[in-house]
Amino acid sequence: MSLKNFLSSKRVLIFNSIIIAMVAGFGIGVVVLGLNGTWSPKSQVYAEEKPIVVPSSVYDMQNTFRQIAKNVLPSIVEVLTVSTDEQAPEMPETPPFDYFFGPQPKANKGPQVLPKTEGLGSGILVQQNGNTVYVLTNNHVVENANKVTVTLYDKRTYQAKIVGTDPRRDLALVSFQAKPGDQPFVLAKLGNSDELEVGDWVLAIGNPLGLDFTVTSGIVSALGRRGGPNDSINIDSYIQTDASINRGNSGGALVNLRGEVIGINTWIASPNGASVGLGFAIPINSAKRPIQDFIKDGAVQYGWLGASVSDLSPEFASQLGVPSKVTGSFIPDIFLNTPADKAGIEPGDFVIKINGRDIKDTPDLVQTVGDLPIDKPATFTLIREGQEITKTVIIEKRNEKEVRSLKLWPGLAVAPLTADIRSQQGLGKDVQGLIVAQVQDRSTADIAGIKPGDVINKINGTPVTTLKEFYRALNASRQVKISFNRQGVELNIGITR
Template identity: 35%
Template sequence: MKLPKVTATIGIFGFFVALTVQAWAYTRDEENNMELYERLAPGVVNITSTILERDFFFNIIPKKGVGSGVVIDKRGYIVTNHHVIEDASKLEVTLANGEKYTARLVGSDPDTDVAVIKINAPPSELVVIPMGDSDNLKVGQKVLAIGNPFGLGQTLTTGVISSLGRSLRSPTGALVENVIQTDASINPGNSGGPLIDSSGRMIGINTAIFSPTGANVGIGFAIPVNTVKRVVEEIIERGYYAHPWLGATLLTLFPDVAEALHLPVRRGVMVVEVVPGSPADRAGLRGGNMQAQVGNYLLLVGGDIIIRVEGKETAQAEDVIRIIRRYRPGDRVRMDIVRWDGSRERVTVVLGERPRTNRYRW
């Protein structure tokens, strides 16, 4: 606990004592925290979502949820998590000054857990939080999280980047990569709020915590801002994010399976099924055409085995998906494959745009 510094001056006759109280002395770190909160907190909004559910008697019961969002420009665009607005029939945004606005959903991408909503508020009421760069972050770097946990109003928590390059499952089960791990407290209601660096730039969107109890235990995760920027730009432009699409069902080839099937390679990614007319089909990739039992598993085999994509070895199905995600629809991707007969070829796939309603993910 800090105490004010007190000095006493005694007059020559001892008739008076003059007390001088020195102002509170804050550390540079504290001053940085306070300055950033005062400047940026007005750019963090509270989002209340109303979801219509039915009870046992099929009566419609409104159910409310809360989350946070970040104002990203003066036009009223706000970025948040997909799971904050998922299935909402009504969205209400409360600014830091208490003003409330009905928001409309611009679009969302469940695979990255990013959503964009918009309000019609005067530009003078909107404080924009600038976006930074998440490619050059360092473990140990100071971060701040601003949000609205438990609906108590805006709060600030601080911490450091605990780890980088984490992977996290989105609400759809898709793998979100390069996730930021932090020990800054993130609690229910913080979802969709910004993770900020010491210069006042947003480096991530707080999205989840790891906790056996549901409360913060010092392990929180944020979607990197470079992912957010890429997705948000497209959502604003077209209402959704266009994922690259190969058009094939993939399965990791394990050494024991390769040995049991007498394959010429021990590791790679089996093409189990190819969607007719898909980019994979047009490139000449072949899926399985016969069934084989390996242990307790019945596999569809006979298709190609992908061993490299753009020169990078692919030992697991996730490796292929990870590389493809770096490209956009229309890009050309080279793949080195091994045919079922042992011959090796290189094919070029022109990636398509993944259908928005399709059971084939890749």
């Protein structure tokens, strides 16, 4: 085919059309891109240059956060711990010779030293006495640590020692010695956590995941939260916040808009171990006295009442004459010769106030009593047989060894015979009284042989079918004769207070 014929053919026409379309498309694309402000070789189109108006209140808040960070960061430290665990060597099965004559000498008899474990947390500079500087942190940050190192915001590093720890509050105090020529230390201002309200702005400051001296913000999401990793022993309620808290924040500060520490960041609730906006801090008011106890005694001194306490169902509260909307805590037993006993508090009393402050529930009572000053009087407002009375109690220091040797009176919990209980226990309507729901180990009732499931029908010959009748009769005399039914057999025992 000749060149002339080829150029006039349809194939060339189609090919040329494609090229023209491509070029046209490219041109259109350039125009569109230029109009869209994405790219143009001849004209640059920028975002609208109209000034953005930021309310002055927003700038004020930003400046507040900046100032808080500047003021508080120098009082926060990084706490690095090193722990080594010793594990006894595994012993082979004991041969008869060892059984009769004792273990024989063996090689490799010492403990096996396991690899070192490092931990990272945060702390707060709270006090300086001479050259000794004190750092408040969590018990779980320094627990079992053989070595503690604190690093300040200005990167100064000190070897620290543990002054005292307290698992019940998850608090610890460590100290280090200032060096000659040291610059002054910035101590944190401790606020009043009782003034907090839900919705208050707070900042969390610490060392999350090793990212030292991190500041996050949020609000107080709730107050008085209970639970946590050590729920079985911890007596504190917590401040809940959505300020981001992660591992490494433990022991760090939760501060208000005045730059005052109002909480010690302690734990998070999370499905994956990372922050999901559910962080919890110990109120700083719960740490103020422990700080001084640590410095003075090396341990927290707890006030002690000398009674067992529990919550009550509305039905039980009604039987004791407690009004439906009144909150507090029930005392089923007392330890003899203790502050409660000496003050005239009796089993069956319901505590509604301490020093004029309402008691919300049993955990609140436990925490309040623990915080009371040792050897000082405290006023307890009680409901007894439907009447409000007051007792003055001289709070004593809790001594675990002494508690185990004291006599618990009476040491049992009773409940009304409801239709459900009668059905479960196979009790006919002819059986009247109160069923024993629980007996405390080594208590007066336990030693006397009373067992759960027994039905107490008389005390000193007086029939008892309600809780009020039971406790009135129990407290009327030091010598108590208890009549009860056990599996259809009527029995009697005597106990002495």
